[in-house]
Every structure is written in structure tokens, then in C-alpha cells.
Amino acid sequence: xxxxxxxxxxxxxxxxxxxxxxxxxxxxxxxxxxxxxxxxxxxxxxxxxxxxxxxxxxxxxxxxxxxxxxxxxxxxxxxxxxxxxxxxxxxxxxxxxxxxxxxxxxxxxxxxxxxxxxxxxxxxxxxxxxxxxxxxxxxxxxxxxxxxxxxxxxxxxxxxxxxxxxxxxxxxxxxxxxxxxxxxxxxxxxxxxxxxxxxxxxxxxxxxxxxxxxxxxxxxxxxxxxxxxxxxxxxxxxxxxxxxxxxxxxxxxxxxxxxxxxxxxxxxxxxxxxxxxxxxxxxxxxxxxxxxxxxxxxxxxxxxxxxxxxxxxxxxxxxxxxxxxxxxxxxxxxxxxxxxxxxxxxxxxxxxxxxxxxxxxxxxxxxxxxxxxxxxxxxxxxxxxxxxxxxxxxxxxxxxxxxxxxxxxxxxxxxxxxxxxxxxxxxxxxxxxxxxxxxxxxxxxxxxxxxxxxxxxxxxxxxxxxxxxxxxxxxxxxxxxxxxxxxxxxxxxxxxxxxxxxxxxxxxxxxxxxxxxxx
RNA sequence: GUGAGCGUAGCUCAGCUGGUAGAGCAUCGGUCUGUGGCACCGAGGGUCGCGGGUUCAAUCCCCGUCGCUCACCCCA
Numbered sequence: 001x002x003x004x005x006x007x008x009x010x011x012x013x014x015x016x017x018x019x020x021x022x023x024x025x026x027x028x029x030x031x032x033x034x035x036x037x038x039x040x041x042x043x044x045x046x047x048x049x050x051x052x053x054x055x056x057x058x059x060x061x062x063x064x065x066x067x068x069x070x071x072x073x074x075x076x077x078x079x080x081x082x083x084x085x086x087x088x089x090x091x092x093x094x095x096x097x098x099x100x101x102x103x104x105x106x107x108x109x110x111x112x113x114x115x116x117x118x119x120x121x122x123x124x125x126x127x128x129x130x131x132x133x134x135x136x137x138x139x140x141x142x143x144x145x146x147x148x149x150x151x152x153x154x155x156x157x158x159x160x161x162x163x164x165x166x167x168x169x170x171x172x173x174x175x176x177x178x179x180x181x182x183x184x185x186x187x188x189x190x191x192x193x194x195x196x197x198x199x200x201x202x203x204x205x206x207x208x209x210x211x212x213x214x215x216x217x218x219x220x221x222x223x224x225x226x227x228x229x230x231x232x233x234x235x236x237x238x239x240x241x242x243x244x245x246x247x248x249x250x251x252x253x254x255x256x257x258x259x260x261x262x263x264x265x266x267x268x269x270x271x272x273x274x275x276x277x278x279x280x281x282x283x284x285x286x287x288x289x290x291x292x293x294x295x296x297x298x299x300x301x302x303x304x305x306x307x308x309x310x311x312x313x314x315x316x317x318x319x320x321x322x323x324x325x326x327x328x329x330x331x332x333x334x335x336x337x338x339x340x341x342x343x344x345x346x347x348x349x350x351x352x353x354x355x356x357x358x359x360x361x362x363x364x365x366x367x368x369x370x371x372x373x374x375x376x377x378x379x380x381x382x383x384x385x386x387x388x389x390x391x392x393x394x395x396x397x398x399x400x401x402x403x404x405x406x407x408x409x410x411x412x413x414x415x416x417x418x419x420x421x422x423x424x425x426x427x428x429x430x431x432x433x434x435x436x437x438x439x440x441x442x443x444x445x446x447x448x449x450x451x452x453x454x455x456x457x458x459x460x461x462x463x464x465x466x467x468x469x470x471x472x473x474x475x476x477x478x479x480x481x482x483x484x485x486x487x488x489x490x491x492x493x494x495x496x497x498x499x500x501x502x503x504x505x506x507x508x509x510x511x512x513x514x515x516x517x518x519x
Numbered sequence: 520g521u522g523a524g525c526g527u528a529g530c531u532c533a534g535c536u537g538g539u540a541g542a543g544c545a546u547c548g549g550u551c552u553g554u555g556g557c558a559c560c561g562a563g564g565g566u567c568g569c570g571g572g573u574u575c576a577a578u579c580c581c582c583g584u585c586g587c588u589c590a591c592c593c594c595a
Contacts, residue, residue, distance in 0.1 A: 009586085012586085012587090055595080058595075059595050060595085065593085065594085065595065068520090068593085069593075069594080069595085093520095176595060177595050179595080180595085208594085208595085210593070210594075211520090211590095211591095211592090211593090212587095212588085213588080213589060213590070213591095214588085214589065214590090216594090290591090290592075301593095301594095304594095306591095354595085355594090355595085356595065372589075372590085373589085373590065373591090374594095376594095379594095379595090401595095428553095428554085428555095430552085430553070460551080460552065461551095461552075461553050461554065462551060462552090462553085462554070462555075463551095463555095464553095464554090464555085465553095465554055465555035465556095466555050466556080467555085468555065469555040469556055470555085470556090476554085476555075478553075478554080480553060481553090482553080490553095490554095492554075492555090494555065494556085497554085497555085497556095499554085
């Protein structure tokens with residue numbers, strides 16, 4: 001018996017994309033394919049899940065993104081360990097709030113015990129050397145910190161980050177993005193030996209364990225492109241941006257804005273971050289609690305703050321454009337020249353930053369209308385450090401990812417919707433004598449590439465036409481006694497009721513040319 | 520993790536200081552056995568998200584819970 005209370009429903013943050021929306025999605029993705037191929041990008045399909053460490057390393061292991069925001073499966077160590085780690089981060093939060101470090105040390109001890117047990121279990125063969133090293137390190141820090149209460153804060157943070165890396169061996173995660181996967185595939189398949197720059201694109205679902213909100217899902221879809229190779233010529237960046245702009249134009253997403261910035265390289269950015277941090281400390285008491293926290297954790301993110309009362313302060317902060325090294329400044333200037341030459345409209349946004357270390361120089365973002373606070377439909381940038389970070393040869397890279405969910409939402413909320421052709425022909429047959437003819441001609445029409453609906457059961461003629469109308473068919477093909485006797489078909493155009501008698505040959509000719517006319 | 524708003528038919532919603540439910544659209548059938556869109560008539564479809572409390576009586580009031588939505592945090 002069906003129990004309404006226990007009906008299955010899509011998991012939080014996931015959804016069904018149904019017709020007719022799914023046709024819009026297919027068109028959206030096909031438009032990307034066609035366009036990207038014309039820029040000589042090629043499709044790459046990587047697995048939907050990968051070694052957790054791939055994502056952990058690319059995203060920076062010190063962040064808690066790994067444990068909070070990814071879907072991970074197959075933990076080879078005991079769930080005890082996961083629980084102990086969770087307790088550890090909880091008690092750290094509490095310690096920070098209450099300024100009482102004692103509960104944290106207790107959690108550290110029970111975490112170490114959990115490690116001991118996990119290492120000693122039958123799964124010991126699967127633990128990594130890294131795990132043991134981290135384990136020993138935590139032990140060392142823990143005993144040291146007891147003697148030096150000055151540094152407990154730093155020690156705690158280090159322990160947390162070490163703890164987060166233990167037990168990741170054999171752990172797999174659903175991909176939260178695809179750049180790391182593409183970089184991994186590039187390395188694994190020796191693609192650096194391919195001629196020229198390697199230009200790849202991908203289309204598919206990604207997974208992040210975030211609270212859903214407007215345009216934000218736990219399973220969401222991205223269309224991305226990456227250029228990997230030896231060159232970091234600004235023209236590559238410009239071509240990627242051109243392709244992006246053309247894409248948004250082609251899908252009718254007109255009210256978009258492209259923001260561009262340069263965040264320097266590993267030489268100049270750290271210096272800027274320090275300058276920024278210094279300045280932020282000076283104005284600390286004028287900032288909200290979130291921004292105050294970011295001064296230490298991620299000063300660049302302060303620039304992102306949306307709080308109205310902070311805007312005036314942020315406007316006076318030092319800008320990275322004044323702190324770029326000569327090479328980066330040159331690269332950015334050339335990029336802007338290229339964009340102008342290509343007639344690409346953009347806005348320079350010095351507050352557009354990316355937090356992760358492997359990002360270099362060019363960053364960009366596209367925002368669209370009608371999306372509430374989640375208005376970015378595309379983000380990207382240069383990541384010259386990533387491939388090497390993942391153990392590959394020194395390689396330059398740039399790429400972007402378009403959030404399809406949001407982009408399509410924006411199209412639906414004010415863009416120009418494409419006219420997507422649906423059902424071409426509804427075969428309105430009546431009388432068993434007409435049925436074999438109906439089956440035959442239906443197959444012929446389908447072979448010619450037309451979408452055809454053939455009712456499985458005989459219907460009253462009026463119903464038949466009514467259904468044809470409701471299904472949105474462009475034509476009704478009428479086959480009854482008269483047609484069978486005369487060996488012809490009656491084709492009725494539903495839009496204007498125009499009707500003509502045709503032979504099979506004429507019918508196929510007519511409908512095929514009509515189809516070609518529709519593109 | 521935090522906050523706010525909302526849960527009544529497939530969809531959009533109504534429901535009066537509390538008297539165990541309605542409309543429009545959609546679906547199906549009929550008027551209508553060779554001509555759709557219109558009109559008219561009819562039908563199916565609901566333990567009013569779930570649990571508890573107050574009450575003679577709860578869709579309505581109270582508490583809890585689950586779900587959805589939006590925003591914050593985060594955003595690779």
C-alpha cells in the first residue's frame with residue numbers, strides 16, 4: 001500500500017529536469033559543443049568520482065572544504081576515525097569561542113587513540129605512509145604545545161589540518177568541479193606531448209554538499225573549457241574570453257557582464273596579500289565580524305564583502321594592480337589590448353579575487369540578471385601552478401566553468417528563448433484497414449528524421465486531432481478509408497488548417513524540405 | 520552551521536472569532552463515428568506535510584518535527 005508519508009522524493013539539492021525544459025538544456029549544451037569545437041576545443045570525459053586527495057590537494061588541504069563540502073565514500077579507515085575527526089573540529093570551534101583550549105586537547109587525545117586503533121586494525125595494510133607521518137607530527141605538536149602555551153592557537157590549527165589529511169587514502173569523492181580531473185587526465189595520459197596547446201571542454205554534473213538556494217544545487221551542471229600547455233600568452237586568455245562571450249550571446253543571454261582582473265603570480269601576490277592584511281588590521285574595528293575573521297583566514301575575500309557599511313572602507317584598500325610585478329602587469333595590459341582588439345566588452349574589477357594558491361594572473365567572472373544573490377554564471381582564470389601541484393610537468397593553464405543551472409535560469413527569466421521544434425507529425429489514422437498504412441508511413445517518416453507520434457489504439461477522429469493539437473504537432477497526417485482506397489495521404493497543417501492530398505513520395509519530399517527549412 | 524518565510528488536488532491558489540474542504544488550470548469522459556483550438560455538461564483526484572496539545576469540535580490556535588524556498592556563512 002502506498003504510504004503518502006514515505007513517498008520517495010529527490011534528495012535535497014537535487015531535482016528533475018523535465019520536458020520541455022530538458023530540450024532547452026540539450027540545446028544549451030549543444031550550442032556550447034558546436035561553438036567550442038569551432039574554436040578547436042575537444043570533448044573530454046573524466047570520471048564523476050576521483051581520489052579524494054586529488055580534490056583535496058588542488059583545493060588546498062588546510063581548508064575544511066574537503067570534509068564539509070564534498071561527497072566522499074569508501075573510507076578505508078574506521079568510521080571511528082571520521083567521528084573523532086569531526087569531534088576534533090567541533091571542539092576546536094568551541095575552544096576558539098570560549099578561549100578554553102583544554103577540551104580541544106582532550107579531543108586531540110581521543111583522535112590519536114582512534115588513529116592508533118585504526119592503524120592497528122585489519123585495514124592497516126591500506127594506511128599510507130603519509131598517515132603515519134601526520135600521526136607522529138600531531139603527537140609531537142601536542143606534547144610540545146603543552147610546554148609553550150603561547151603558541152597553542154597555531155598548534156591547534158596545524159593539528160586540525162594534519163588530522164584532515166589522515167585517512168584519505170582509498171577515499172573517493174564525487175567531483176566538486178572538473179578542473180582538477182582534467183589536469184589529472186592531462187598528466188596521466190602524457191598530454192604534454194601533444195602538439196600545440198591542449199584545448200579541452202567538458203559538460204556534466206558536479207556535486208557539492210552546500211545548502212541549496214536560488215540557482216544553487218548539490219548536483220549541478222557545468223560546462224567548462226581548459227587550455228593546457230607551455231604557453232601563457234595573453235592571446236590564449238583573450239581567445240577563451242572571446243569564446244565565452246560569444247557563447248553567452250549565442251544562447252541569448254544578453255544582460256551579462258564580464259569582469260576581469262589580474263591577481264598576480266606567486267612572486268607578487270603574497271606581497272600584496274601582506275600589504276592588504278596590514279592595512280586591514282589598521283581598519284579592523286570598522287569591519288564586521290565576518291570580515292574581521294577573514295583578515296587572518298583569507299584577506300582577499302574581504303574585498304568580496306557585500307555589507308554596505310564596509311564599502312567605503314574597502315574602496316580605500318590597496319589594490320593589487322598597484323602591486324603586480326613587471327611581468328604580471330605586462331601580461332594584464334596585453335590581455336586588455338587583446339580584448340579591445342576583439343571588441344569584447346568587459347569591466348575591470350580589482351575586487352575579483354580567487355583564494356587558492358595555484359591561481360595566477362587572469363581571473364574573470366560573468367554575472368547575469370534575475371538570479372538573486374547567486375548571480376555568477378561563469379567563473380574562471382589562469383592556474384599556472386596546478387598541474388605541477390598535482391605532480392605533473394610545469395604547465396600553464398587557463399579555464400572556466402559555466403554554471404548551467406543558473407545560466408539557464410537566467411535565460412528563462414528574461415533571455416530570449418529559442419524556438420525548439422517538437423513533434424512534427426501526428427498520425428491520425430482511423431479504421432483497422434488504415435492501420436498497416438499508418439505503421440508503414442510512420443516508420444518512413446521517422447527514418448527521414450522527423451518526430452512522429454502514432455496512436456497505439458484507434459481513436460475517434462475528433463479526439464485524434466484534438467490530441468495532435470495538445471501534443472503540439474505541426475502536422476496531422478490523416479489516414480482513413482478514403483486515403484487507403486486512393487493510395488494517398490492527407491496532410492493537415494495544424495497552424496492554419498491548410499490541407500492537401502499527397503502521394504507517399506510527395507509527402508516525404510514535402511516534410512523533408514520543411515524540416516530542412518527549420519534547420 | 521545560522522536566520523526568515525511558506526507547506527490545502529498534478530499546477531496556481533481560496534477557505535470568514537475554530538463547525539472534518541473549494542475554485543481556476545490540467546487530466547479523463549460526454550455533447551461529437553472524417554476535421555483540432557471554442558463552448559457547455561460530467562467524472563476522477565485530498566487522512567489540509569507529519570506528530571502531539573488546547574477544545575464538544577482544529578486546515579485554522581499552541582508546541583514539536585519534517586520538507587520546500589530565500590538569505591547569511593562558504594563558494595574550488
